[in-house]
Amino acid sequence: xxxxxxxxxxxxxxxxxACPVSRPAGLPCEAFFLQAMTTNPTRKHxxxxxxxxxxxxxxxxxxxWELVSRYGGLPAFILPAPEQVASRFWRALADGSxxxxxxxxLAEILLGLLAGTVAAMALGYAVAKSRLFExxxxxxxxxxxxxxxxxxAPLLVIWFGPGMFSKVLICALIVFFPVLVNTVVGVRAVPRxxxxxxxxxxxxxxxxxxxxxxPAALPVLLGGLRIGATLSVIGAVVGELxxxxxxxxxxxxxxxxxxxxALVFVAxxxxxxxxxxxxxxVAWLEKKLLSWQESHA
Numbered sequence: 001x002x003x004x005x006x007x008x009x010x011x012x013x014x015x016x017x018a019c020p021v022s023r024p025a026g027l028p029c030e031a032f033f034l035q036a037m038t039t040n041p042t043r044k045h046x047x048x049x050x051x052x053x054x055x056x057x058x059x060x061x062x063x064x065w066e067l068v069s070r071y072g073g074l075p076a077f078i079l080p081a082p083e084q085v086a087s088r089f090w091r092a093l094a095d096g097s098x099x100x101x102x103x104x105x106l107a108e109i110l111l112g113l114l115a116g117t118v119a120a121m122a123l124g125y126a127v128a129k130s131r132l133f134e135x136x137x138x139x140x141x142x143x144x145x146x147x148x149x150x151x152x153a154p155l156l157v158i159w160f161g162p163g164m165f166s167k168v169l170i171c172a173l174i175v176f177f178p179v180l181v182n183t184v185v186g187v188r189a190v191p192r193x194x195x196x197x198x199x200x201x202x203x204x205x206x207x208x209x210x211x212x213x214x215p216a217a218l219p220v221l222l223g224g225l226r227i228g229a230t231l232s233v234i235g236a237v238v239g240e241l242x243x244x245x246x247x248x249x250x251x252x253x254x255x256x257x258x259x260x261x262a263l264v265f266v267a268x269x270x271x272x273x274x275x276x277x278x279x280x281x282v283a284w285l286e287k288k289l290l291s292w293q294e295s296h297a
Contacts, residue, residue: 080262085269088262097251102270105236105248108164109274112171113232117225120176124183141177149174149235153242162243171235175228182224186217222286229278233271 062082068074069081076084092098127134153170160166190213198208240249248267255263 077259077261080265085262085265088260089266089269092263092266098266098270101246101248101251101267102274104164104246105233105240105271106274108167108171108236108239108247109232109278111164112168112235113175113229113278115168116172116175116232117179117228119172120179120224120228121183121221124180125187127180128184128187141180144173145177150238153238157239157243162245167236167239167244167247170239171232174231174235174238178227178231179221179224182220183217186220187213189220190216218289219286222282222289226279226282226286229282230275233275233278237271 066082069079072079080088089098123137127137149170152173156169157166160169194212194216195208198212203211236247237249237252240247241253244250248271251267252264255261255267
């Protein structure tokens with residue numbers, strides 16, 4: 001059934017004249033413009049099916065682990081059984097050491113993720129809007145990614161000390177590039193026709209950024225943030241492995257030196273849980289911020 005179009009009001013641009021284009025009746029003006037920028041054609045799967053698939057995969061992994069540890073003839077300091085790791089987890093949780101080290105690593109991750117994301121978004125927007133600026137900074141950005149973070153982490157620890165700042169800096173550096181690239185791609189993906197339309201309605205620069213460029217770049221930007229959220233965990237651990245007296249990376253180093261492999265597994269599983277939690281938080285944020293895609297797809 002066809003829907004009769006109706007003109008947009010001037011509410012979208014804050015008391016500007018009526019929009020010269022038409023939109024379907026009942027569709028808010030802002031949603032009409034955002035719908036023109038992107039679509040969401042992905043196929044949806046049942047959440048229950050996805051959940052059961054993940055649980056079955058996890059159960060299969062644990063059964064395989066149990067069988068290999070029990071019948072593989074490997075000593076416990078090489079491959080501890082799941083029950084040994086669980087017992088070590090409760091001991092570390094009871095004495096408070098696991099929570100202490102986890103809190104330190106989580107603080108480094110969150111601060112590094114925040115600092116890297118803010119810096120990447122600011123620089124990425126400037127690169128996306130200026131080809132000259134892109135030519136100036138591109139060689140340095142590419143060169144920074146050609147050097148593995150493991151190679152420069154010892155230098156950063158030497159320069160800035162073994163405290164939290166060096167770990168936050170390492171996290172920020174490893175998060176920076178994927179978020180920057182996605183910011184550039186997202187901002188440049190905004191159709192030029194929409195920019196022309198905004199200017200014809202005498203929208204200010206702030207309105208163009210807030211109402212057009214940010215919503216248009218958001219899907220791509222949040223994709224980069226998903227990658228950055230998981231990479232930030234790697235950055236924190238790399239910094240702690242190089243030099244630290246607390247944190248999950250330090251716990252891995254300490255347990256490895258004592259051949260306490262069960263504790264190494266506990267620290268690794270805690271890091272995996274942190275990465276999954278951060279990834280899930282970004283996915284939840286993406287669902288909330290991009291709910292208009294599903295409503296008007």
